[in-house]
Amino acid sequence: MRLGILDIGSNTVHLLAADARPGGRPLATTSDRTVVRLMRYLTPEGAISEEGVQALEAAVTRAREIAVTERVETLLATATSAVREAVNGEEVIARIEAALGQPLQVLTGVEEAGLTFLAVRRWFGWDAGRILLLDIGGGSFEFAAGGDEVPEVAASVPLGAGRMTVQFLPEDPPGEDAVEQLRAHAAELLAPVAENLNALPAPDHMVGSSKAIRSLANLAGREVSGLGFDRTVLSRSSLKSWIPRLARIPAIARQELPGITPDRTFQIVAAAVVLHTAMKMLDIDELEVSPWALREGVLLRYTESLSWGGVGI
Numbered sequence: 001m002r003l004g005i006l007d008i009g010s011n012t013v014h015l016l017a018a019d020a021r022p023g024g025r026p027l028a029t030t031s032d033r034t035v036v037r038l039m040r041y042l043t044p045e046g047a048i049s050e051e052g053v054q055a056l057e058a059a060v061t062r063a064r065e066i067a068v069t070e071r072v073e074t075l076l077a078t079a080t081s082a083v084r085e086a087v088n089g090e091e092v093i094a095r096i097e098a099a100l101g102q103p104l105q106v107l108t109g110v111e112e113a114g115l116t117f118l119a120v121r122r123w124f125g126w127d128a129g130r131i132l133l134l135d136i137g138g139g140s141f142e143f144a145a146g147g148d149e150v151p152e153v154a155a156s157v158p159l160g161a162g163r164m165t166v167q168f169l170p171e172d173p174p175g176e177d178a179v180e181q182l183r184a185h186a187a188e189l190l191a192p193v194a195e196n197l198n199a200l201p202a203p204d205h206m207v208g209s210s211k212a213i214r215s216l217a218n219l220a221g222r223e224v225s226g227l228g229f230d231r232t233v234l235s236r237s238s239l240k241s242w243i244p245r246l247a248r249i250p251a252i253a254r255q256e257l258p259g260i261t262p263d264r265t266f267q268i269v270a271a272a273v274v275l276h277t278a279m280k281m282l283d284i285d286e287l288e289v290s291p292w293a294l295r296e297g298v299l300l301r302y303t304e305s306l307s308w309g310g311v312g313i
Contacts, residue, residue: 002029003302004072005295006063008096008104010038010082010138010162011211012263013059016295017070022303026296030070034059035263038082039138039162047087056092057099064100076298079106081139081160109140109156115297117144117151120207122300123292129204132197134278135293136212136271138162141278145197152200155193159186161212161264161271169270172251179247179273186277194281206284208234209293211264212271216242217289218259232289236279243272 003026005016017030036059041052048056060077067075077100083092084106097104107115116135124131133151135142139160144151168174168182208217213234220242221234246254246269254265264271279287 001073002071003299004067004070004075005298006060006067006075006077006100007295007298008056008060008077008079008083010080010140010160011267012036012138013056013063014295015063015066016299017067017072018299020299020303022306024303026299026303030066032063032066033263034062037138037162037263037266039160039166042082042086042166045087046085048082048092053092053095056096060096060099074302075100075102076302077102077104078294078298079104080112080137080294081109081156081158082162084108085139085158109142110154112137112140112294113142113144113154113156114151115301116142116209116294117146117154117297118149118300119292119294119297120209120290121149122296123290124205124207130201132203132206132282132284133290134206134208134213134275134282134284134287135210136161136208136275137210138267141274143193143197143278145200145203147201153196155196157189157193159189159274161267161274164270164274165267172266173249174247174269176244176247179243179269182270182273183277186274187281190278190281194278197282206282206287207290208275208287209290211261212267213275213287214289214291215259215261215264215268216272216275217287219257221289234287234289236276236285239272239276239279243269243276246272 007014012033014033018026018028020026041049130147132145141159144154146152217232217234220238
């Protein structure tokens with residue numbers, strides 16, 4: 001069957017179409033993104049403005065049309081932190097569903113962490129042992145850890161790159177004081193999560209997923225071989241050395257750097273600061289980067305449910 005996964009995130013509306021079957025490896029056929037950056041449209045009261053809702057409606061309408069063109073049989077539409085936390089979330093969801101012509105599943109942060117963990121586990125395989133996962137979105141930062149497909153600990157904190165840019169780094173480029181304020185804020189919010197994760201047995205693999213982490217790894221990481229495939233790794237020391245450089249140059253110039261795409265250039269400093277803080281608190285010297293994340297997890301869970309006679313995700 002051809003499935004479509006529509007991920008309505010804080011930064012982009014991303015459609016992934018893939019040929020999939022229960023027990024088989026999904027084969028992507030189409031990947032299309034519309035950059036929305038919902039954090040720009042948040043009102044002081046925490047609602048998504050009318051302009052922001054219209055941008056979402058346009059993006060999901062475009063995705064629906066592409067899904068039809070690509071002969072998608074089933075479209076699985078999910079939304080994450082920006083929509084679920086908006087003061088007017090119910091209204092926004094209703095309008096998105098009207099544009100889609102079908103229901104929208106709004107994931108909790110823990111569900112998001114669990115589905116991403118499933119995708120990472122399948123990518124690395126059972127022989128990888130215990131996995132510790134870090135995933136940075138536009139609105140939230142997810143963590144999950146364990147030795148099976150269901151994590152023993154899953155957590156979500158409001159430290160997404162877009163959210164932190166708006167709250168702490170609105171100037172372009174940001175000053176050193178603002179970066180330090182963000183670092184302190186991140187450490188405070190991460191403290192209870194780090195305590196829970198550090199109490200678990202040591203992981204065999206420490207993994208980062210999401211576009212923000214892949215961008216940082218393309219900028220500051222290196223390629224290694226192992227586990228039967230080549231992968232990118234990002235060291236804490238290399239990430240630390242890049243933060244002051246990223247913070248000194250304006251956003252428009254950052255997109256000239258390797259791996260920094262135009263849709264991430266405004267948020268990449270916040271992503272780097274928050275990620276480095278988490279790596280330090282979790283004593284992670286090096287992160288391996290997973291190409292699979294939330295969308296693949298949604299797809300895998302759905303095909304798995306079909307094989308067992310269930311429905312949905």
